[in-house]
Amino acid sequence: MADDGVREYFAGKPRSYEIFSVLRALIEEQGDCAMSVGAQISFGARRKFAWIWLYNITGANPQGTVQIMLALGEPHEGPPVYRVTPIGKSRWNHLVVVHTLDEARDPRLAALIGAAHRYGS
Numbered sequence: 001m002a003d004d005g006v007r008e009y010f011a012g013k014p015r016s017y018e019i020f021s022v023l024r025a026l027i028e029e030q031g032d033c034a035m036s037v038g039a040q041i042s043f044g045a046r047r048k049f050a051w052i053w054l055y056n057i058t059g060a061n062p063q064g065t066v067q068i069m070l071a072l073g074e075p076h077e078g079p080p081v082y083r084v085t086p087i088g089k090s091r092w093n094h095l096v097v098v099h100t101l102d103e104a105r106d107p108r109l110a111a112l113i114g115a116a117h118r119y120g121s
Contacts, residue, residue, distance in 0.1 A: 005037030030117035049120025
């Protein structure tokens with residue numbers, strides 16, 4: 001059922017879907033987690049730890065820009081993180097903007113995804 005939602009979410013956006021597929025594989029490699037599809041696509045284990053969505057879908061940018069938010073127990077500054085936002089006493093959300101497949105395959109992003117999965121487990 002969730003895969004139907006993913007196909008609908010990325011309908012007409014094959015480049016963004018490719019980037020999402022890489023991110024999804026990185027997330028699912030970490031271990032058990034559940035995916036849900038709504039206005040964004042979220043992943044969680046004991047608690048949600050990753051959210052993916054398309055930003056800035058316009059006539060000039062019909063694919064949109066893939067963004068992933070990762071919840072971590074401590075802040076991690078520097079690439080590939082675009083912005084860190086404190087959410088609570090021991091929770092920071094990390095926004096990563098992913099423009100290309102190479103950026104999706106960045107080992108630093110894979111490490112952040114692993115840390116977020118551990119935080120959510």
